[in-house]
Amino acid sequence: MIQAAPKTKSERIARVLEAEIRSGSLHDGAALSSESSLVERFAVSRTTVRKGLGILVAKGLIRTRVGIGSFVTYGGAVIDNGPGWSLALSDTGTQMDARILQIVRQPMDLAVQQFTAEYVLAVDRIRFRKDTGRALTLERSRVPWRDDFAPILAEGLENGSLSQTLEARHLSPASGEEWANVLPALTPEDAALMGRAAGEPMLRLRRLTRTVSGDIVEYVESLLDPGLFGLHMEF
Structure with missing residues (x-):
C-alpha cells in the first residue's frame, strides 16, 4: 500500500525512523539517538522531534523512557x-x-x-x-x-x-x-x-x-x- 506523503516535519521524521525500524536498521530494543542528535540530524526544533517520536509511540513502534540511560533497580535488577x-x-x-x-x-x-x-x-x-x-x-x-x-x-x-x-x-x-x-x-x-x-x-x-x-x-x-x-x- 502506498503511504501518503508526510505533511509536516514531525511526520517526515516519524516516517524516516519507522522505515529504519521496519528495515531492521534499528532492531528491537535498540536505543534511538538522543533528542539533541535528532534535532541536529533533521535540522528541526526539539518540539518537532518530540512530536515525531510521539507518532511512533502511538503506532507502538517505540516506547519512550524518561531519563534515558538511567534506570531504577530493585534488589540489583534493572526495572522499568x-x-x-x-x-x-x-x-x-x-x-x-x-x-x-x-x-x-x-x-x-x-x-x-x-x-x-x-x-x-x-x-x-x-x-x-x-x-x-x-x-x-x-x-x-x-x-x-x-x-x-x-x-x-x-x-x-x-x-x-x-x-x-x-x-x-x-x-x-x-x-x-x-x-x-x-x-x-x-x-x-x-x-x-x-x-x-x-x-x-x-x-x-x-x-x-x-x-x-x-x-x-x-x-x-x-x-x-x-x-x-x-x-x-x-x-
Missing part, C-alpha cells in the same frame, strides 16, 4: 518503572499491592519550578509487599487539573492505575526529566504512613513528564526503600 511501580516490580517476581491514600483536587503543594498549574489532581499511594506487608514506596502524583478529571474523584482510577486513567483522557508522556537524591530522614508523618521509623533515610525520585507538545502530564515524587532500590547508569 515507566508503566508504574506495581507492574515493574511484579516483573521481578515481587508480589505487590497498593493502598491509595487520597484522590483529591487541591492547590499544588509540591515545589516544582516548571509546574505553574494552580490546582492539581493529587493522587497519593503506598506500595507494599503482599507477603510481608512492608511498605516499599510512597508516591505523590500531581497532574494539572482539568474539568474532565471531576469523575475521577467519585469513581477512582481506572483499574487502579493513574497511567491508564490519564491515557483514557489522551494524556500520554513522550518525554521528561527525572532526578534522584537521598532524603536524609523521613518526616514523622511519612514514617507513620509507611510504618517505618522517623528519621530513616530514603531514596527520593522526582519525575516530570510532558506530552509531545511540551505540556506537563504529571509530576511525581517517590520515596523508595534504599536497602532495595538504587540507580543503574549506562553511558
